[in-house]
Amino acid sequence: MNLCGEFVTHKVFGRGKISEQESDSLTVLFGKKYGKKRFIYPSSLGTFLIPENAVIVTQLKEQSDEIARQEAAAQKEAEERLAAEKLAAKELAKKAKRAAAKAPKTTTKASTKTAKPKTES
Numbered sequence: 001m002n003l004c005g006e007f008v009t010h011k012v013f014g015r016g017k018i019s020e021q022e023s024d025s026l027t028v029l030f031g032k033k034y035g036k037k038r039f040i041y042p043s044s045l046g047t048f049l050i051p052e053n054a055v056i057v058t059q060l061k062e063q064s065d066e067i068a069r070q071e072a073a074a075q076k077e078a079e080e081r082l083a084a085e086k087l088a089a090k091e092l093a094k095k096a097k098r099a100a101a102k103a104p105k106t107t108t109k110a111s112t113k114t115a116k117p118k119t120e121s
Helices: 054-102
Strands: 007-010 014-021 025-029 036-040 049-051
Touching: 049 054
Parallel strands: none
Antiparallel strands: 007 014, 007 049, 014 025, 025 036
16 A cells, blocks of 8 residues: 555644655654654554545554454464474373383393402412
8 A cells, every 4th residue: 555645643743744655664744843754664554643544544454454364363373283283292202101111121130240359379
């Protein structure tokens, strides 16, 4: 969404015009008193900068909702993956325990003979 040329209102700086838009920032001209100010995009829109155009407000809301849905889906996927990894680790531990229990017990007898000291003749 291209926001250059759109007007916004800031609580302190007042009314301004978006002059530049980058992937992660907006530059707004507020007039001689405050000049140019840069804001983080898109998080500043709707919080610090209130767009005058109602269509932009609606689009921002839709974008925000979509981002929230994507983040929720990613979080759910990560939680499911973690749960699956934990379950796999438990199953592996059980198999290892069963294998250890089935393994033949081998004991090595320590030599009971003691070496006799040699006597000199």
